[in-house]
Amino acid sequence: MLETLHRIVKEVNAAPDLGEALELIVARVKKAVGADVCSVYLTDFERREHVLRATEGLQSAAVGKVRLPLHRGLIGLVCERAEPVNVADAPDHRHYLFAHETGETRYHGFLGVPIIQNRRVLGVLVVRQIKQRTFDDSEVTFLFTLAAQLAGAITHAQASGELIAMEGVAPPTRFLQGRAGAPGVALGTAVVVYPPADLDAVPDRKGEDPEQEEDFRTAVAAVVEDLMALEDRVEDSLPAEDRALFDAWLMMLGSDSLIGKTVERIMAGDWAAGALRQTIEEHARVFDGMDDIYLRERASDVRDLGRRILMHLQQERSGPVDYPEETILVGDEVSAMQLADVPMERLAGLVSAKGASFSHVAILARAMGVPAVMGVSDLPVGRVDGRFLISDGYRGRIYVSPAPSVRTEYLRQAEEDRALSTELEATRDLPSETSDGVSVRLYLNTGLVSEMSTLGSDEAAGVGLYRTEVPFMVRDRFPSEEAQTANYRNVLETFAPRPVTIRTLDIGGDKPLPYFPVNESNPFLGWRGIRISLDHPEIFLTQVRAMLRAAIGLDNLQLLLPMISNVSEVDDSLLLIQRAHDELIEEGHGVKMPRVGVMIEVPAAVYQVEALARRVDFLSVGTNDLTQYLLAVDRNNPHVAEIYDDLHPAVLRALIQVVEGGRQFHREVSVCGEMAGNPAAAVLLLGMGVENLSMSASSLLRVKWVIHSISRARARELLQAALRCEKAAEVRALLSKALEEIGLGGLVRAGK
Ligand code: PEP
Ligand code: MG
Secondary structure (H helix, E strand, O other): OHHHHHHHHHHHHHOOOHHHHHHHHHHHHHHHHOOOEEEEEEEEOOOOEEEEEEEEOOOHHHOOOOEEEOOOHHHHHHHHHOOOEEEOOHHHOOOOOOOHHHOHHHOOEEEEEEEEEOOEEEEEEEEEEOOOOOOOHHHHHHHHHHHHHHHHHHHHHHHHHHHHHHOOOOOOOOOEEOEEEEOOEEEEEEEEEOOOOOHHHOOOOEOOOOOHHHHHHHHHHHHHHHHHHHHHHHOOOOOHHHHHHHHHHHHHHHOHHHHHHHHHHHHOOEOHHHHHHHHHHHHHHHHHOOOOHHHHHHHHHHHHHHHHHHHHHHHHOOOOOOOOOOEEEEEOOOOHHHHHHOOHHHEEEEEEOOOOOOOHHHHHHHHHOOOEEEOOOOOOHHHOOOOEEEEEOOOOEEEEOOOHHHHHHHHHHHHHHHHHHHHHHOOOOOOOEOOOOOEOEEEEEEOOOHHHHHOOOOOOOOEEEEOOHHHHHOOOOOOOHHHHHHHHHHHHHHHOOOOEEEEOOOOEOOEOEOOEOOOOOOHHHOOOOHHHHHHOHHHHHHHHHHHHHHOOOOOOEEEEEOOOOOHHHHHHHHHHHHHHHHHHHHOOOOOOOOEEEEEEOOHHHHHOHHHHHHHOOEEEEOHHHHHHHHHOOOOOOHHHHHHOOOOOHHHHHHHHHHHHHHHHOOOEEEEOOHHHHOHHHHHHHHHHOOOEEEEOHHHHHHHHHHHHOOOHHHHHHHHHHHHOOOOHHHHHHHHHHHHHHOOOHHHOOOOO
């Protein structure tokens, strides 16, 4: 049963649109359960009805016609209860509702299971039997399990299908919901980026140059050559019957169904990679559907051949991407590198199907001032390339080929945003001080891309967080001490004499190094940050030496330790820092011991804040991770993004405890997580007594404006009110209202 289940889900996932997906479901389920009928009803909440969308067994003319009231009949009962209904004799049930279009009087046995996603019923999957019959437990659980997995595929296929249906007809006002990633709205052309040699990720695209067919044939010839060379190499070690596989592959590569079909698609206007993807998928699906297990396995051979051809195709076409003027970069999981690849002047927005607001790529987008929408899991990434998109980074929505009215509204919002930015410019020369004279130092977070390091450098009080991972990520080996020194010197010099806080390497989690693979099932709870540094003192010492050398004569270095979860990690790090210092002195370098701080980003560090404060010079709260670990919510996972919230009362209380701990030992406390750059949250931090906030360049003037417009006394009042709230949403509403009252609502929502 498990195998059947996997096969059905896989096939449905590969279906190009909702219609095909549903037809597949009903055909496969009917067969698997041995039922007389299988149907899918989709729920339309606006019209308050369930619509028959596919059936195997009932009259097909009824599809789209049979509409059952939302809360009536057995289907209505499944939806209302959101659980399976299993009835031996349906017509005899008090909820039974007769639908004459389907000719269903003949059926007695009924089993309906809800299809649910994100707590919402999408529809009902039903099997029927002519005779009276209660479906047994294994059948109920089979359908139940299948329905739970189908929900995602159905919404995905629905979104894909809608996109196709939109072609040439009146465009919709419907949007796809994701998570707000970086504020702002963007209107532009989608450019889909995808990982190399990933056939499934190849987007649909028009083949614009006439060499597509030739490229494709060259790539196939190259794969034939590769395979023949491989066959020669294994000739002696493989038995003849296994070597026959090579002949089968070579035959496929010469077959009309593979080559001819792809060329046909290219001639019809597709680009070679897209044509190849469709043909391979079509071919593989035929094998997937076979009963013979040996033949079914051949599907993976077909896919493998497809990948090999794709690899050669990509090698032939690996020139720079042509980004249109208002590029909205779209991908299944856009990486920081792909984002940094687009010329700044062409980059209008970012949309990622995976990831959430606190993923590093979203943080980078915020730093660059690029509106971003994350976690749009229903986005049919492969189908939007070249389309006009609107991405709303405030509400986390995207519109694909939207209606003119939506476009006009968003153009207006973009205009208001621009006006707001001009007003923000006026705050550039103002001191960062509350209306009752409390000075708040605003620092920059930098390092996610090197070009950003000087942005906002004039108005910042220094650098509160320099993330050192990127220079490590863009290489094929660990950077040398010299290379690191030059890098750190650059940022220390740019800001001198203002302090620059450089954080030691915080790899692991969602920042892997290509040349230092860490394969863990739970990377955020694994080998990360200081844990790697202490296990590899040679990496840590090289980095610290580079930092100390870079600061010679400038003396504005502060060193920050990430992911501290116990005091021994601090003690051990301090010893190593001292050792690096002493070695350099011995070698004749005039280095000085820097101020050292720890990041408070693990709950354990909150509860031991005094013990930590005693050991170091300052504390810096990483609210991104602190929220993730306090709430047990993966900061990258869109499925749980709804409950990731740095205004959660528990986070606020943890912050208060940290501020108190720092105060006891007269240690400076700063906040360098994204919370510090949120104008509303900054008010609460001010109320707590935090006077050092570190944020991305694009947030600096926004936060300065709010600080300038509010008094510390008012911030304290708001904090007290916030502490009476039991939900993050209440805290947010409270702060939004307070900002609206002082005319700054535009800082936290679209429009002025
Ligand atoms: C944080 O966790 O809040 C932080 C600033 O570090 P990063 O986002 O790089 O993990
Ligand atoms: Mg962190």
